[in-house]
Amino acid sequence: MKGLIYKDLLGLKQITVTIAILMGFYLFMGFMSGGESNQVGYFSIMVLVINAMIPLTCAGYDEQCGWDTFGAALPVSRAKTVAARYMTSLLILAGSLVLVLIADLIYTKVGGYQTNASAYLYPFATAALYVSLMNPIIYRFGVQKSRIVMIIIVLIPTFVGIALLALLTADSHSEWLDAALDSVLENVFTQPGAGVMIGTVLVCAVIYALSMLLSIHIYQKKDL
Amino acid sequence: MLKETKEKQDQAKNAIEIRNLSKHYDDFALQIDALDIPQGCIMGLVGSNGAGKSTMIKAILDLIRTDSGEITIGGESNQNQRVREEIGVVFDEIKFPPLFTAKDVRIVLKGVYRNWDDALYAHYTGLFKLPDGKKIKEFSRGMKMKLSLAAALAHHPKLLILDEATSGIDPVVRDEILDIFLEFIQDEEHTILASSHIISDIEKAADYVTFINNGRVVFCEEKDVLLEKYRLVKCGHEELSAVTPADIIGKRTNTFGAELLMPADKVPDGFVTAKAGIEDIMLMIIKNEGAAQ
Numbered sequence: 001m002k003g004l005i006y007k008d009l010l011g012l013k014q015i016t017v018t019i020a021i022l023m024g025f026y027l028f029m030g031f032m033s034g035g036e037s038n039q040v041g042y043f044s045i046m047v048l049v050i051n052a053m054i055p056l057t058c059a060g061y062d063e064q065c066g067w068d069t070f071g072a073a074l075p076v077s078r079a080k081t082v083a084a085r086y087m088t089s090l091l092i093l094a095g096s097l098v099l100v101l102i103a104d105l106i107y108t109k110v111g112g113y114q115t116n117a118s119a120y121l122y123p124f125a126t127a128a129l130y131v132s133l134m135n136p137i138i139y140r141f142g143v144q145k146s147r148i149v150m151i152i153i154v155l156i157p158t159f160v161g162i163a164l165l166a167l168l169t170a171d172s173h174s175e176w177l178d179a180a181l182d183s184v185l186e187n188v189f190t191q192p193g194a195g196v197m198i199g200t201v202l203v204c205a206v207i208y209a210l211s212m213l214l215s216i217h218i219y220q221k222k223d224l
Numbered sequence: 225m226l227k228e229t230k231e232k233q234d235q236a237k238n239a240i241e242i243r244n245l246s247k248h249y250d251d252f253a254l255q256i257d258a259l260d261i262p263q264g265c266i267m268g269l270v271g272s273n274g275a276g277k278s279t280m281i282k283a284i285l286d287l288i289r290t291d292s293g294e295i296t297i298g299g300e301s302n303q304n305q306r307v308r309e310e311i312g313v314v315f316d317e318i319k320f321p322p323l324f325t326a327k328d329v330r331i332v333l334k335g336v337y338r339n340w341d342d343a344l345y346a347h348y349t350g351l352f353k354l355p356d357g358k359k360i361k362e363f364s365r366g367m368k369m370k371l372s373l374a375a376a377l378a379h380h381p382k383l384l385i386l387d388e389a390t391s392g393i394d395p396v397v398r399d400e401i402l403d404i405f406l407e408f409i410q411d412e413e414h415t416i417l418a419s420s421h422i423i424s425d426i427e428k429a430a431d432y433v434t435f436i437n438n439g440r441v442v443f444c445e446e447k448d449v450l451l452e453k454y455r456l457v458k459c460g461h462e463e464l465s466a467v468t469p470a471d472i473i474g475k476r477t478n479t480f481g482a483e484l485l486m487p488a489d490k491v492p493d494g495f496v497t498a499k500a501g502i503e504d505i506m507l508m509i510i511k512n513e514g515a516a517q
Contacts, residue, residue, distance in 0.1 A: 003335025007321075010331065014323045061321050070319030073285045073385075074336050075308035223288040 001076060004084035005091070007067070008058045015057065023047055027103055031111055041119035043107075044100040051096040052127035055089050055135055060143045072224045082139065082216045086208070089131045097124055118192050121200055128204040132211035139218045238296075239263040239383050239415035245283060245293030254279045254439040256293070261432070263298075264412040266405060268430030268447070269419035270506055276439040277419040281387045284417070285313065297383060309338060312376030316388035318368040320375075322361035326354050329375050337379035348374035352400075366397035373401060377408065384408060386418040390425050398422070402429050423503040435506055442509055447502075454500040455491050457484040466492055474508020485509070 026046040062068055071081055100120050107113045133154075138146045192200075240261040247254045254276045261267045269277050282288045284295055286302050295302040298310060320329055326349050334340045349356070352370035360368060369389060376384060384405070390398045402425060408414050420426055426433060427447070434444040445453070454473065460481040467484065474485035485508035491497055500508075 001335075003332045003337075006335050007332040010324065010328045011321045065321050066315070066317060066319045067321065069282075069287060070313065070315065072287050073308065073311065073313045075305050075338075076336060077305050221289060224282070 001080045001084045001087070003074075004071065004076060004081060005088050008085065008088040009091075011058060011061045012054065019050060022050055023099065027106070030103070030107060041115070041123070043103045044120050044123045047096050047100055047103075048093070048123040048127035051092050052130040052134075054092050055085060055131055056138065056143065056146065058085065058088065059138045059146075063143045069224050078220045079216045082135075082212060082219050085135065086131075086212045086215070089135070090208075093124065093127055093131070096127070100124075116190065116192075117197060118190065121192055121197055125200050125204050128208055132204075132207045136211055136214045136218060139215045139222070237263055239265075239298060240284060240417065241294075241296045242280075242284070243294045245280075245295065246291045247279060247283060247288060248291055252276070252279075252439060254283065256280065256441055259434065259441055259444055261415065261417055261434075263415050264409070265431040266409055266416040266418065266429050267432045267434060268426030268502075269417060269434050269436065270421075270423060270426055270502060271419075271436035272506075272510060273421075275436045277436055278387055279439070280436065281385060281417070281419060285311070285385065309379070310382040312379065312381035312384045314369070314372045314376045314384070314386045314389040316391055318360060318363075318372050320360055320371075322359065324360050325357050326371055326374075327356045329371065330378075333375055333378070339379045341378055341380060344380070345374055345378035348377055348404075366393045369393055369397070369401065373404060377404075382413050382415065384414070384416045384418075386416065386420075388419055388421065390418075391421055398425060405429055423501070423506070427502055433502055435502075435509070437510055437513060450502070450505070451499060453488060454485055454505055455488045455497040456500045456504055457486050457491055458482075458496045458498070459484065463495070474505075474512040476508070476511065485512075 023043075023046075026043050029046075030043040062071070072078065076084075097120060100123075104115050104119070108115060134146070134150065137149050141149055238260045240259075242256050242259040244258075245254065245256040252274065269280070271277050279288065283290050283293075284297070284302060286295075297307045300307050320332075324332075330342065330345055333345075334342065349371070352367070352374060354363075354367060354371055354374065360371065363371065372389070390401060393401075405416055405418070406429060409416060418426070418430070430447050432444065433447050433450055435442045443450070457467070458481065459467070464482055464484075467486070468490070471486050471490040472484050473487070476483040485500055485505060488497075
């Protein structure tokens, strides 16, 4: 299993420079956005979004060179092969969180901004959920089809939601919606309590584990 | 108890045993009732495109979910992960990411195989003159195959499985690779199963030949026995009547007469014969089966 994690990480070295440049850019943009607080939130969202895409990137590299066929001939069970991919994703997410914490330190010490845990908690949870959703789809449909499936199940409902929201907020009688949105945003950007933090992490961990079990089930039945 | 011991001993003599294997696709079915690949030999797997060679190899490696049947490797089920420690695999294309280097391959496979031997890998990469830091995408096809072979051999496998590994590479590199196979097979516990379109390679190196056509094993024979078993018979149209039709395995006709593939012991006296190569045997049988359908 260790070798498979190395394989994914070594495969990513080709995009390391691009990711480093993007992270530097978003770190800078956090300073430039001119807000009064929670600058790291912007950086953490962008970093975790970039890194949540990495399972798709790894799977894409595997598909491109036919690694799956070779990998299945190695003395590693299919369950461990899938577990290795989830472990890689987790390592990258954890690494991203460390980067965000470092950025947070820079923002607070150098920029003098105030931040709170919501800036990492929710982007991290979103990225973990995204990986949990994406991996079984990749194992079931392959990388190319997964992109289309993701458009269908994520992007289309998102765009429909945004369009509906825009329509509703354009209505002069939508004070209740404005108030509700304000309330949600206020809660999201305030320091979450310990219960919320632990609860969020636990829910994400359970979904991540269930996703891994589903991916193993799919991959074990697959002809390679 | 004695019977069980005897069965175990018999199994140990075969590197691979296949029993009642079937795998059905929409347009193709692989059906192998029984096939034994003896330990210590090079088994050449021949057949036309789509005959079922790669499907059989995938079934042996448990890469596909078969409908029925049992495959054992060294007496153990092929689904046993431990068995894979003993197998080295080379496919028709290199399966490592194109931006990997020989060093990256080492790092990855060292983390996978318990018996990985850095020194042996360095020996093969040195022997094949493979640069450590060059990206695979910059390798020639021959170099890619050599790297695959070095990676397949560096964990001391007992069974080497090659799926069209020598196709598309020049004769000099093929010859180098064949030499490695012959060196590998010096250990009588080692076995090679190699599918190839290049019949000359099989004729050169294989001890046994398995011919697959339409998803079925047509024959599995010792190469030397096979080459002695059949003859190519050239005759005119009028001489053809002297041959018992049931003795004709394959036939090619032209304006001057016919070329027949026959069992050596069935050739009537006075006919001009020539030794039949594996390719002749294969082509004649395919042609005959095609004509019969």
